[in-house]
Amino acid sequence: MYKLLIVEDVPLERKALRKIIQRQYFNINILEDAKNGIEAIEKAKLYRPDIILMDIRIPEISGLEAQKRIVKIVPNVKTIILTAYSEFDYAQEAIKNGVADYLLKPVRPEDLVKAIDLAIVSLTKAISVVGTGQSSAIVERDILKGVLNYIERHYCSEIKLNAVAEFAHLNPQYFSRYFKKEMGITFTNYVMKLRVEKAKRLLADTNYPIYRIAAELGFSDPTYFNKVFLKYEKQPPYKYKQTISK
Structure with a gap:
């Protein structure tokens, strides 16, 4: 805290x-x-x-x-x-x-x-490992938490790996490797999966048309949004909505 x-x-x-x-x-x-x-x-x-x-x-x-x-x-x-x-x-x-x-x-x-x-x-x-008794692994996990919070707030915009790496004051190549190691998924896939999960919630809880959901999640092209959703859910958004409606 x-x-x-x-x-x-x-x-x-x-x-x-x-x-x-x-x-x-x-x-x-x-x-x-x-x-x-x-x-x-x-x-x-x-x-x-x-x-x-x-x-x-x-x-x-x-x-x-x-x-x-x-x-x-x-x-x-x-x-x-x-x-x-x-x-x-x-x-x-x-x-x-x-x-x-x-x-x-x-x-x-x-x-x-x-x-x-x-x-x-x-x-x-800046945490001192000696002074606080914390390991470097704990410090890195704290940085990761900050990054995940940052992504949660900005996933609807055009969020780029370089921008997030700069936010964390880390080299982009190192940040990319570290993120995949810790999360078991690439940065890009993490952001896309997060958007898809948010889309599923909107499909379940609202009657918004597909194009509006795509726009609210930062997709400028509804067709691309459909492709992304299909890739991760193995069905297009309208099919998913039909399934949960039943």
Whole structure:
């Protein structure tokens, strides 16, 4: 379970960030929010968060100054700075002070999720085998869990192996071999089988036409969707729907 601290002085924005994270992650414990820079430092000392969402323009001391002090307390923390466009130069300065990423406000949910995903992968890879007593195999399994969660959220889009390997900070060739070794199936086949399983659920639970199901699962061509479904289920989608309807 990862610990995340939100540092933001606007209540509505804190609530919005919290909702996005709670909706997307089961493995993140959101700590009590900090409303200013001083509170951020105090809560960092007390809770030692793994990830911080830090607004730059907060009362008492700025987010950048708070970050400078926090990183001395929690060196491995992954801080994601939230900044308005007019503060872009400050965001660039933040990168020099150990900030993992920065997002322009208003923050889009998909950008926030991507930044947190990358922070989690970075945290997982940075685990010290000696310091934690964890084996490298456990670290790799944690990375795989993160990858599978990423695929689950993006299977409806045109998801490519290279993009997922980049997300996991792994060489594409190594990632391809590792994924097949661990899952017993190639990356491409895993994604296609996942789409087919989602299609079966839609065929069973809705009256959507085939072309709509294909579109919702990221297939631009219904004919190709039919071929993929036939390959994995040995029958076309309409036959499958007829079978389960009986």
